[in-house]
Amino acid sequence: MGKPGETAPKGPGLKGDPLGNLVMTEIGIIAQLAGTLFESVLPDGMTQAQYGVLNHLLRMEAERTIGELASSFQVRQPTMSSTVRKLEDKGLVELKSDSRDRRIRRVAITKAGRAARQAGLDALGPLYAELMTHMSERELQAILPTLTKLRVILDERRPG
Incomplete structure (x- = not known):
């Protein structure tokens, strides 16, 4: 190697x-x-950050403010604003006014965003298949609970 x-x-x-x-x-x-x-391997010049936002919105099954997304990804709000703007320009997300407070705008994934996330997942398939030639499904299943536990511990201790 x-x-x-x-x-x-x-x-x-x-x-x-x-x-x-x-x-x-x-x-x-x-x-x-x-x-x-x-x-x-991501399609159409999609960045890891953009894919991450699409994946997060789907995983959380909820719309998020830019501030909430910035907090989740531990980046500054202007950085997340830029990522969201690029996704919006591609038609992958839309900004919606909050029903309770019209000043708040929430990021919502669009149908095209769902398709782009799936295209990203599909593009990753060969990469995951290659990984499986080096590590068995059993090995990956065995480390997953430990990785999840570590993520939860670190997430609980994230700064401010």
Whole structure:
């Protein structure tokens, strides 16, 4: 694996590092590698951030304000505004006035947004199939509860 001249990857940290640092370093490396690979197969110039917003809206089964989305993704509101604007320009989301407070606008996924999310999922299929040639379904099923538990713990401790 790797390019010619590169050394073989070593562990996630330095000898003597605390276990927590090793785990968080490994997660960070995996996130970077997965994100880059993930984005390389998404259709129509869709970014990981855009796919993430579409996926989040569907997963939560609710409309969200830009502030709520920014909080969920732990990005600044102007960053989320830009992502939402790009999705809106593509017709993948729409901004709706809140029924209780007309000053509040909620981001809602459109039919085209649902289709784009599905197209992204379909584009990821070969990537997931390749992953399955290196790790069995049993291995992936075994690590999923631990990853979920870690996500919940980290989510409960997110800053402000």
